[in-house]
Amino acid sequence: MVGVAEFLFSTLIFPGLLFAAAVGLLYIGIDRKITGRLQHRVGPPIWQEFLDFGKLLTKEDITPAAAQGAIFDFAPVVALGAVVTVLLLFPVNSVQPALQSVADLIVIIYLLNIPAISMMLGGYASGTPFGAVGAWRYVVQLFSYELVFVLAILSVVARVGSLSVSGVVGYQLANGWLLFDPRLWPAFIAVVIAAQAKLLRVPFDIPEAHTEIVHGPLTEYSGPKLAVWRLVYCVETLAVLGLLVNLFLGGPVSHTIAGVTIPGVVDFLVKVFALLLVTTVMRNVMARLRIDRALRFFWTYGLLLVAVSLVLVVV
Amino acid sequence: MNSEELKPGFQGSTPRALLENATISVKKEELRKVLSQLKDAGFDHLSDVTCVDYPDEREFEILYHLWSHAKKCRKVVKIRLPRESPSIESVSNIWEGAQIHEREICELFGVNFEEHPDPSPLFLEDWKEIPPLRKDFDTREYVKREYYDESSSEQKEGGCFLLPFGPQHPASGHFRALIDCAGEEVTGLMLYPGYLHRGIEKLMEYRTHEQNAMLVDRICVLEPYSYELGYANVAEKIAGVEAPERAKFIRTIMTELGRILSHITWIGMMSFALGFESANRIAWGDREKIIRLIEIASGGRIYPCHFVPGGVRRDFPEGFEEKISRVLNHLQKKLVFYDDLFFKNATVIKRTEGVGVLDAKKAVELGTTGPNLRASGVKSDIRKDEPYEAYPEVDFEIVTQTKGDSYARVLCRRGEIAESISIIKQLLEKIPKGETRKQLPRKIPKRDARFCLEAARGEACFYMVGNETDKPYRVKVRGPSFSHTLMTFSYLAKGAQVADIPAIYWSLDPCPSDMDR
Numbered sequence: 001m002v003g004v005a006e007f008l009f010s011t012l013i014f015p016g017l018l019f020a021a022a023v024g025l026l027y028i029g030i031d032r033k034i035t036g037r038l039q040h041r042v043g044p045p046i047w048q049e050f051l052d053f054g055k056l057l058t059k060e061d062i063t064p065a066a067a068q069g070a071i072f073d074f075a076p077v078v079a080l081g082a083v084v085t086v087l088l089l090f091p092v093n094s095v096q097p098a099l100q101s102v103a104d105l106i107v108i109i110y111l112l113n114i115p116a117i118s119m120m121l122g123g124y125a126s127g128t129p130f131g132a133v134g135a136w137r138y139v140v141q142l143f144s145y146e147l148v149f150v151l152a153i154l155s156v157v158a159r160v161g162s163l164s165v166s167g168v169v170g171y172q173l174a175n176g177w178l179l180f181d182p183r184l185w186p187a188f189i190a191v192v193i194a195a196q197a198k199l200l201r202v203p204f205d206i207p208e209a210h211t212e213i214v215h216g217p218l219t220e221y222s223g224p225k226l227a228v229w230r231l232v233y234c235v236e237t238l239a240v241l242g243l244l245v246n247l248f249l250g251g252p253v254s255h256t257i258a259g260v261t262i263p264g265v266v267d268f269l270v271k272v273f274a275l276l277l278v279t280t281v282m283r284n285v286m287a288r289l290r291i292d293r294a295l296r297f298f299w300t301y302g303l304l305l306v307a308v309s310l311v312l313v314v315v
Numbered sequence: 316m317n318s319e320e321l322k323p324g325f326q327g328s329t330p331r332a333l334l335e336n337a338t339i340s341v342k343k344e345e346l347r348k349v350l351s352q353l354k355d356a357g358f359d360h361l362s363d364v365t366c367v368d369y370p371d372e373r374e375f376e377i378l379y380h381l382w383s384h385a386k387k388c389r390k391v392v393k394i395r396l397p398r399e400s401p402s403i404e405s406v407s408n409i410w411e412g413a414q415i416h417e418r419e420i421c422e423l424f425g426v427n428f429e430e431h432p433d434p435s436p437l438f439l440e441d442w443k444e445i446p447p448l449r450k451d452f453d454t455r456e457y458v459k460r461e462y463y464d465e466s467s468s469e470q471k472e473g474g475c476f477l478l479p480f481g482p483q484h485p486a487s488g489h490f491r492a493l494i495d496c497a498g499e500e501v502t503g504l505m506l507y508p509g510y511l512h513r514g515i516e517k518l519m520e521y522r523t524h525e526q527n528a529m530l531v532d533r534i535c536v537l538e539p540y541s542y543e544l545g546y547a548n549v550a551e552k553i554a555g556v557e558a559p560e561r562a563k564f565i566r567t568i569m570t571e572l573g574r575i576l577s578h579i580t581w582i583g584m585m586s587f588a589l590g591f592e593s594a595n596r597i598a599w600g601d602r603e604k605i606i607r608l609i610e611i612a613s614g615g616r617i618y619p620c621h622f623v624p625g626g627v628r629r630d631f632p633e634g635f636e637e638k639i640s641r642v643l644n645h646l647q648k649k650l651v652f653y654d655d656l657f658f659k660n661a662t663v664i665k666r667t668e669g670v671g672v673l674d675a676k677k678a679v680e681l682g683t684t685g686p687n688l689r690a691s692g693v694k695s696d697i698r699k700d701e702p703y704e705a706y707p708e709v710d711f712e713i714v715t716q717t718k719g720d721s722y723a724r725v726l727c728r729r730g731e732i733a734e735s736i737s738i739i740k741q742l743l744e745k746i747p748k749g750e751t752r753k754q755l756p757r758k759i760p761k762r763d764a765r766f767c768l769e770a771a772r773g774e775a776c777f778y779m780v781g782n783e784t785d786k787p788y789r790v791k792v793r794g795p796s797f798s799h800t801l802m803t804f805s806y807l808a809k810g811a812q813v814a815d816i817p818a819i820y821w822s823l824d825p826c827p828s829d830m831d832r
Binding site: 035038039040041129130132133136137202203205206209210211212213214284285286287288289290291292293 | 476477478479484485486496498499586587588589590591592593595596597600656660662663665666812813814815816817
């Protein structure tokens, strides 16, 4: 019984759905506020994402007549399930993840691709040219950043000699952050850029480039489904940046300051916030690239950077 | 209209007569020969084709307004057609850009252009009445009868994969294009203007000068001042009145402010099109500063209604000059900031360099003007070539680029903002004191006049015919965006990538409301 209750708690509350949703929405709200300040605007309040999410939930849900209903409906839910699961599989509060020793990095890499694939399916199923163009652009983009992303993780794996995130975090606890290893610097730079593409942030918001193809795969989504997509985006941001924190920035570490023990999750969230600042600034000082340029960029400079790290680590 | 001058027809085909007279009347059979001779003689830019309806004389008059980029002079070729079954040879094989003007006349006057490549309707949807710009078409009666009737719509469909670009689209403006694409490559483009077609040319025939001065603002939302200036000047020209010196200075200063306003707005739109929202928001913040100045001077933010035929409606308020200088100094500092943020941004350069390349010859052929033409290396600026208003008093450079790609057009506008700032500063030092408005006679004399000016987007022209009444008999507006959107954009878009469409479209800085009028 205890096992079931624990499982339900970790899935639904911490670090599962509720925690992920609350932090994700808050962080994207902060991202929007910072964006506003960078653009010489006041910007929305940091809880704006919660309001938007609630508003979208109450709006009318329209499925276009041309859409393939089932795929169109389930795509956002599948994506949400995948990103929330990622949070259960890597350390958030302590070295041990919520669901213990059932998975390793390879599963996380797979799960992090499911939102992308769901979005493509949703786009194709929506029955509009914008969705279709957005979806195939996303396919091309997936093939550009994914290899860089995976190879950067592999170089960490090769450095530590463990395929489990807990192993990597435990190693860093003993030996210091992997970010301080100069051999991994190129890989870190590459993986931050790849994360930008994974999260569809400028300059890699190509699949939903709104001045070209309106909102890409999400053009036809409205109401609660769009709200779920919005939530997926927020949680995915937390999951991807959290993975980078675990791999390069030491993961969650609990500190004791003046006798008070601060739980590891605070440390984790502060580190994620630092990475969020980097991606937010990046997305506000650049224009969108063209899909062929993005592909070329990742297969030349991106690949070169991770290759350097991988070779240095292995040799 | 002086009919002696028009009737005898083209006097002998001697090249000298062709070149010397500013206005030539030709017979129908000679039209193509004369126009191609003129083109060979250096009149390479077909500025506009205008049609005027004379129901009493049972004739249409078609005017071809030419301009020579080399000689810096204009020429008008006039031709008269019988009103029953009007038909004339198309000159689109001489100037490719002529086809869009002819298509407009074909639709709005019902003049048939023989061998025209595409005479399909441009603005109006399912039009079953007599062509609307003919004199016997009564707008008011039509509105009474038709306004609430639902009209059916038909659409041309075709191609393998059609991607709609507008009118409900973040980057299109009130304009629609269907992009026929194979993957990311654009294989064809179908354009559907007319979403903002208000028939301003027809509406002006019902209004006096004072009323029209309010109406011309609506031609282009983004830079109303240029069109106000054009209308005021053509009305003064036809009446033979000159505006007072101070009015001229005020109008020039405000028009240049309008140019900066338009270019800053364009920085915003261009960066938005490239997915670079920071520059968009910051530029639109600066736009607000100029709008505020316009509000102080005229009382209106977007539509100032400031210039009237004969001068200006309001003199500068007390201390306004300092306010302008303060904003200009701010903008000068801000330009350096924009250089870092936008003009020299690596991603912006990547997106625009080598995209939408337009060579000088093709640009002239298509009727491209203004910054878009100067970006292709043609040194043409009406402010210098035919100085009007207070421009003879100022010293400025014509900003040109050579490459003709989207980035060259971006840089061209950047240079023009700086030049405009310096022009206004010079004018503020020289501005004379005195009266600001002269009264024009109420009746518009029976003759015609044409006035061309350099708007922010290119050559804007007004052609006016009077009829001894207080309302103009015919006003033709030549908007630069008409050629830019319908000819230049569609030429550049073919073979580009879908992602380049907004970059090309906004690098031309089109204004749909000026295109449709």
